[in-house]
Amino acid sequence: MNGLVPPSLDDLAAGAFLHDIGKLYQRAAGSERDLPEMVRNLESEVLPLGEHGRYTHRHALFTAAFFAELEQAHLELPRGLDLEQTRVCAVYHHKPDDSRPWTWIVAEADRLSSGMDRKTRDIADELGLGPRGRDAYRRTPLLSLVSTVELGLGTATPRAFPVAELTPDAILPVHAPDPGTLPEAYLACWRGFRQGIDTLCSEASGSGELFHEGLISLSERFTWAVPSSTMDEPDVSLHDHSLSVAAIAACLHAWHTASGSLTDLTAIRDRRLPKFRLLEGDLSGIQSTLFRLARQQVKGVNRILRARSFLLGALVETAALLIRREFELPPYVTLQHAGGKFLMLLPALEGLDERLAALQARIDRWLVETYAGDLALTLALGPAFGGEGFSRGRWRETHAALRHVAEQAKLRPLASVMHEPVLRGAEYEEGAEGACPACGVRPARVADERDPALRRCVACDTEERIGAVLPAASAVIWKALRDDDPTPFRPFGLAKAVIVPGRAPHASGHVLSAWQPRPREWAWPPADRFVANHVPRFAEGEWDDDRYRGILPSLEDIGRPREDTVKTMAHLACEDLELDGHGRLLGRPMLAVLKADVDRLGQVFGRGLGKDRTIGRVVALSRLMDAFFTGHLTRLLEQRFANVYTVYAGGDDLLLIGPWLTTIRLARELNAAFARFSGGNPNLTLSAGIELLAPEEPLNRAAARAEARLTAAKDAGRNRVSLIVREPLTWPALDKALALADRLNALLRRERDPLPTALAYKLLHFADLRLRAEAGDPNAAIWRARLAYQLARAKAGPEAEALVNELLPPPGQAAPVPARIPITMALYRNR
Structure with a gap:
């Protein structure tokens, strides 16, 4: 390919995401001696000359070596991506080529992501000229960002992460990893990443979208604990920095392409031009929708409940996917996605407001027709800003402008369809047979597949069908919508499929997006993620447990359940019954609802990062927080609290249901785990509300009371738990x-x-x-x-x-x- 032809947006975004992969390679290898001669000869071409009279940023040579290895292995990127163009975009990020002005895009994105600070001490360390000696960059761990949050509530000793593949337990930092173990750990991560790249190029060969998603997932697995900078900024991982660089670069490419300035070096480097906009998506009405039940003893209630949280998260994800497809942007631009929200970086294109308004109307109309006003997803678009808005001194102002718009948007949910006759009585009731017996509100239109006499509303029927297969799903796939697609979940013009147990096949049709739960089991789909989907199941022979005396099989599990069958709420309520020495069952069958979230979260993101607030650090903090609630919490449930049911968990909060005493004990362990996660940081704490209920009591009422208890715990000073009495307890008091x-x-x-x-x-x-x-x-x-x-x-x-x-x-x-x-x-x- 002609080296002077501008790269595609996909090529440039992938190159931007991989621009610093040489840092992992460099720390794994430790020496340039084994690099191919043709790579070492690139020194004067890709490395800048520093004040010490020596070429600096030598990790760029290792990035070049990485691409040379791909070429030598005859690996090909998916259709629509060009390996050579991607290589050029990645390798020249520290010494852009003026004859190819677009190489400045990655350089600009790199600097903007870092808040436009130069890492001079990193340069000295890499050259062995710093006070810490040669190879210090290989012996410096990633500081835990959550342990450094500062709100003036006390100090904590910063913790660090050992270099390791991402697991639910790895996200708990330690006092000080042994520096001597880090080089070998870097090597293990590099080998894992390289092996993953080989698989990714094969498994995502037909889709650039799946390649980008797989690359993000692969990077998170192996570079999440690799410091992007080992001196000036050792608390932002290589993964989080790379993600924000790719997002900025993608938006710059789209903006300059639209303005006809992709080859205009002056325009590319002008940080005053308003090229960017932030978009926040926020789903409201989550809790009321989760527990919208006519009564607790409705047929299929367990399936409906376990599907709701998953589907509500899927609505947010689908909205983000729709927006990206509308503007033909890669997944890197979605900077945060957790807890019913997403944050996206968009190019400040002409007509952006109008196009987003049309998408908002499309989303609103579907939500009103499906959920009858229970749910609203607002899209808030912040004002346009230039590259200067990413600086350490301006990022807070940039983000605050978005938050102001978002708060205003939340006051007008579903505003785009309020003037339409969407809920006219005749149309609303057409084909319906009264209220849905599951939610008790929406019209019952859809016949149950196994019991045609039973009819539900569209939303509850979708939840019941997906909830039946969700616990054993091996992959989740978005496909282009077809009229004959049997998938029950079809939001906003896209279809969603849940794959049943077994190896996830390459789905037929146009796959728009796909992922599998961690820990990954299959090569395809290439992306994986933590999923908070723990449900209690029967172990072999457990059905005969004396605690279940008198409980009939549930309506959805007629007959004797098989091993691995999901337990009903009635069974969970009996889990804390105890046998005395005479074989008598003691105790009261009861459940508990646990609602918890992180205290002062707005302040944590608003000022907890101090003056070093950059987009990379904000993304890093959000991702770590979500990993605790989706990854570590799920592992805690699986290993020690298997009878607790996850309604939802992610972002910064959770809602769980389980046996009453088990759930109280879980709350204590959850707080202890969060304290380990935060490094004992008094500025980052957890509050909780616990409400006890009888198994026949409606969950929506108990959930509302648990929410009220959580509010009381926060009002009493935060870092507390409320249960049984009005006065909240400190965690030591619990x-x-x-x-x-x-x-x-x-x-x-x-x-x-x-x-x-x-x-x-x-x-x-x-x-x-x-x-x-x-x-x-x-x-x-x-x-x-x-x-x-x-x-x-x-x-x-x-x-x-x-x-x-x-x-x-x-x-x-x-x-x-x-x-x-x-x-x-x-x-x-x-x-």
Whole structure:
């Protein structure tokens, strides 16, 4: 190909994403001696000359070596991408070629992503001229960004990540990885990346979109813990930096192509021209939609619930895909996607507002027709800005301008269709047989495939069908929509398919996007991601567990369930029942809803990064947070809390349902895990609300109460958990409450002279009297004497008296926790 022909947008974006891959290669190899001679001879062509009189940024030679290896292996990029053009865009990012002005695009994107700061100390380190000596760049770990968040609430010791492939456990940082192990770890990651590239070029051969997605996924697996810079900015990974560089480069290519200036060096380097716009997508109405149930005992309720969270996330992802396809942009431009939101960088093209307004109307119309106003997805487009808007001093202002627009947009949900007769009575009820028996609101139009007499609304029918196959899905695929496509989920003009167990085949038809859950099992599709989709299942023989006495098979699992069948809510409610020494079942069948999220998240992103707020650091912080809730939390459930059901988790929050005591204990472990994730940073904390409920109680009511408890925990000072009583607890107090409950439970169950259960109930009464006395009620002041009388009458013994004195200390002494919490927990275990 003629080297003076401008690259395609796909070529340039891929080159921009791979521009620094030589940093991983360089740290794995440790020396340039083994580089091919033809690569070493590129020194004067691709490396700038530094102030030390030596060529700098030598990792660019390793980037060139990477492309030379691909060529020697006869690997070909997918149709529509050119290896040579991609190579040129990647290799010349530190010494652009003025005869090919577009090579300046990647150089500009690299500098803009870094906040336009030059990494002079990195240059010295790479040359062995820095104070830390030669090879220091190979022995410097990635600092944990979450451990460095600063809001003035205390200090924490920064933690670091060992260089390793991304796993749910790897995202928990350590005090200080052994520097001597890092070179070997870099080598392992490099080998994994190279092997993945070979597979990617083969498996994504027919689709540039799938290649880009696979490349992003592969990079995240092997470069997430590789510092982009080892001195000036050691807390941004190579992956996050590369993603933001590719996004900026893609937008620059699109803008200069549209303006006819792709070969205009002056225009490319002009950072004052407004070339960029930020777009935020935000799905509202999530919780009300998740728990929109006519009653809990509806047919297929488990399938419907487990599909809803997945499908709501899919709506957001589909909207982002629609926008990218509208403007022919690669997936790098989606900088953040988690928690029902996405952040996208777009070129400031002429007519952008009008085209997005048309997409908004298309999205609104589909949501109204499908969800009858329960859901709204707003697209907020920020003002245009130039390259200067990425600088460390301006990025906060740039992002704040978007947030202002986004807050305004959220006040006008579904505004584009409010003037249309979308919900006219006759049209709304046409073909419907009353309200849907699942949600109780939307018209029942669609007959159940297995029971034609049963009809549901479009949304609930889709959820029931997808929920049946979702727990065992091996891949998720978006395909171009066909009129005869049987896929039930067809949002905004795209179809979505869930693939059943087994090797995910290359789907027929035009595949727009695809991914598989981590840990990856198949070569195709090439992209993978963490998915918070844990559901409790029956183990072999577990159906005969005595705790399930009297529970009939669920309506959706008639007959004896097979191993690996998903448990119903009725079964989960019985999981915390316990057998005593005489074979009797003790306890009350109950569930708990756990709602938790990160405290002060707006402040964390707004000022928690201090003056070093760049687009790369914002992307990095968001990705790490999402990985904790989708990856590490899921691993925690699988290994230690298998009977807890994930309704949703991702971004910065979660909503889980499980057996009541198990869920309370999970909350304690979740907070401990988050503290390890944050490195004990007091500026980054978690709050939670826990609401207990009977298995037959509607989940939507309990979820609303859990949300109210979460709000109360935050109002009480944050970094707290609210359950059972109004007063939220600190997390250490929850530990104390669980310990006191265990001690009281042991007294109630001891073989000789057990504490009477009636006395435990009376302790609740005395707890209330104590509170009234402290509030000044003279009629309650005698509570202590009455308590002593009851203890003596029951012959409680010294151990019980000591425990009661801890639960209900004398006047003037503070109780370690509200007594009602541990007493209630102990009583629920012994009903």
